[in-house]
Amino acid sequence: MGRRSTSSERRRAGLALLLLAAVGVTGIASVDTGDPAAEARRLAAANESLREELRLAGSETFYLLLDAESRTLRLMLAGVTLQEYAVSRIEVGAPRLGFLERGLPAGWAGRIHDAGRLVPERERDRLVINAEEIEADAEEQEPQIPATPEELYPRPYRYFVRFAGGLALEIRPEGDGEWSPARGLRARAADLAAAVPGFLRAAPRIRITLAGEDASRLYRAMPPDTRLLVRGIAG
Amino acid sequence: MNTTPMPPQRRGWPVGVQVRVRVRPWNTRRVYVIGGLLALALLGAGSGFRYRPVEAPGSSSPPPRQDVAAASVDLRSLRAEQRELQRKLDRKRPRGSYIVIDQTNNRLLLKRGDETLLEAPCSSGSGMVLHEGENGRTWVFDTPRGEFRVLQRKTSPAWRKPDWAFVEEGKPIPKDPAERIEYGVLGEYALHFGDGYLIHGTLYERLLGRSVSHGCIRLGRDDLRTVWRETRLGTPIYIF
Numbered sequence: 001m002g003r004r005s006t007s008s009e010r011r012r013a014g015l016a017l018l019l020l021a022a023v024g025v026t027g028i029a030s031v032d033t034g035d036p037a038a039e040a041r042r043l044a045a046a047n048e049s050l051r052e053e054l055r056l057a058g059s060e061t062f063y064l065l066l067d068a069e070s071r072t073l074r075l076m077l078a079g080v081t082l083q084e085y086a087v088s089r090i091e092v093g094a095p096r097l098g099f100l101e102r103g104l105p106a107g108w109a110g111r112i113h114d115a116g117r118l119v120p121e122r123e124r125d126r127l128v129i130n131a132e133e134i135e136a137d138a139e140e141q142e143p144q145i146p147a148t149p150e151e152l153y154p155r156p157y158r159y160f161v162r163f164a165g166g167l168a169l170e171i172r173p174e175g176d177g178e179w180s181p182a183r184g185l186r187a188r189a190a191d192l193a194a195a196v197p198g199f200l201r202a203a204p205r206i207r208i209t210l211a212g213e214d215a216s217r218l219y220r221a222m223p224p225d226t227r228l229l230v231r232g233i234a235g
Numbered sequence: 236m237n238t239t240p241m242p243p244q245r246r247g248w249p250v251g252v253q254v255r256v257r258v259r260p261w262n263t264r265r266v267y268v269i270g271g272l273l274a275l276a277l278l279g280a281g282s283g284f285r286y287r288p289v290e291a292p293g294s295s296s297p298p299p300r301q302d303v304a305a306a307s308v309d310l311r312s313l314r315a316e317q318r319e320l321q322r323k324l325d326r327k328r329p330r331g332s333y334i335v336i337d338q339t340n341n342r343l344l345l346k347r348g349d350e351t352l353l354e355a356p357c358s359s360g361s362g363m364v365l366h367e368g369e370n371g372r373t374w375v376f377d378t379p380r381g382e383f384r385v386l387q388r389k390t391s392p393a394w395r396k397p398d399w400a401f402v403e404e405g406k407p408i409p410k411d412p413a414e415r416i417e418y419g420v421l422g423e424y425a426l427h428f429g430d431g432y433l434i435h436g437t438l439y440e441r442l443l444g445r446s447v448s449h450g451c452i453r454l455g456r457d458d459l460r461t462v463w464r465e466t467r468l469g470t471p472i473y474i475f
Binding site for chain 2: 068220
């Protein structure tokens, strides 16, 4: 038969639990690096980023939130996550002409980038009907099955969201399955062409890698005039 | 005295002999072309974008955007500010269930917090353009993007056919409002979210997943029942 615990044992157990909780809290509170100045800089930057996010959440425009720490890209509106994509790789690119590399402007990562547009554009193929051409008594025709979103908007191997200040977000699918020498050459030529304006404007490029299906979904779903906020990248 | 000139020596260069090399113009051009190509190749080889991977989580140093002096740092106030900002952000998120519609991929999500209660195929606006005729009206059958709310809920809704429905069928627009009413085409339920747009059922479930509607969101019968059960007046709807 089991022995019932005495009140002193219960007290001791309670104290032990309290002690454990206190140790835990202290541990959590002292996550900082030990350098108060560095911790203050980290907190100040994080708060600045939160303020920007709050500004975005208060607006009526769609925005992308790229978080380098959680490795996620989120499409958001009014503080609500509409879609979340896991990012397997994030790279920051600086424009280079010859062997001369252009430094990136200070603070490019912590601010909001406006007016993002998809390149290549996802153009909507619209059917236009004139009422005068419709015959009321025409025989009922078998309606055509419209194309699926995948058929309507096939994703290019890589695509960009270009923002007003010059920053570009490059999105690529994971793996080499879709890569081909011709695609590689085309991409190289396009990068060469983009390097000159990029160099002149000191415009950075962020390259992210998503799962193939996520990259396709994002390409099809990206609303026009999207904004971007990058978190957790120094710059 | 023999004045016959000596034949030029073929091998070796005699000391003191001046060698004159004729540079033809095409050679100069060739030098420029080759030089230019080399320069282009060099420029091309180095030009483009140089990528650096962003470090693993936790190892990246924070941006020193604000020069905070170590001595005057008040970490507690910064942390308190962070909590307050986070609270403000959290307040922006809907408390109960909400609907997210990806109109291009034709997917509807019913969510509560981070939890997805339902993911269902739907049909959004076809994007078709209908012209009434010369100097007539034009309708574009797009689904609007943005943040909306459920403004009205109806069971067994009747469809009050708008003008475009008659124009599209090549029929005259009726004068009698009763002639506009059609039953059974919107399914069991309809959720109005403004400007005549609805989430409703459909007779054409085989077309779900494709953009075929006139701007409304069509759902399959069982999915519509779930959405009806989980939503209230004022439930937020986000369409992108």
